[in-house]
Amino acid sequence: MVTWFTQLNGPLQWLFGAVGLIILLACLWAVITLLLLPVLALVQRLFAPAENSTSMSDTQYLTGTLTLPVADGHTGEVMITGGGRARQTYPAKLWATAPALAQGESVVVVEIRQGVAYVERLRTADANPHQ
Incomplete structure (x- = not known):
């Protein structure tokens, strides 16, 4: 070759x-x-x-305000205002068995599943940790 x-x-x-x-x-x-x-x-x-960091900043949480009250077994409504999103409203249910949440209360959205937001009371640093 x-x-x-x-x-x-x-x-x-x-x-x-x-x-x-x-x-x-x-x-x-x-x-x-x-x-x-x-x-x-x-x-x-x-x-x-x-x-990598496992800590989350306050802007990464989805927070919102209840526009209709939420009780165990009953659906309310939450307007999401946090997490860098535009304002959106979702049907809301309690994430865990807890006391009812009143209209106007600040909540954190734990999960959105099948169009329903599962919420929990927003705990602030100055609030009593044993509530």
Whole structure:
């Protein structure tokens, strides 16, 4: 094959040489990528915990105000005003068995499931923790 290639003259020799060089570079790139991929995955795994935070800021919570009272077994209505969203209203139910919540009370939305917001009383830092 080397003899055949050396017998070629002119642009055909340059064309085959360029194609061979491209194939060689592609193979080299693939080998380097396969060797470096595990190293990059290890570096990401080592440094990822330093970049993550489990604390939430106040703007990440969905907060709202009850426009209709909510009691255990009864559906009320909440207007969501927090979390960077536009004001939206949802049917509201209590997240857990708790005393009824009055109209106008501030709540935190724990979950929205099938279009119903499950709410809990918003606890502030100055409130009594044993309520």
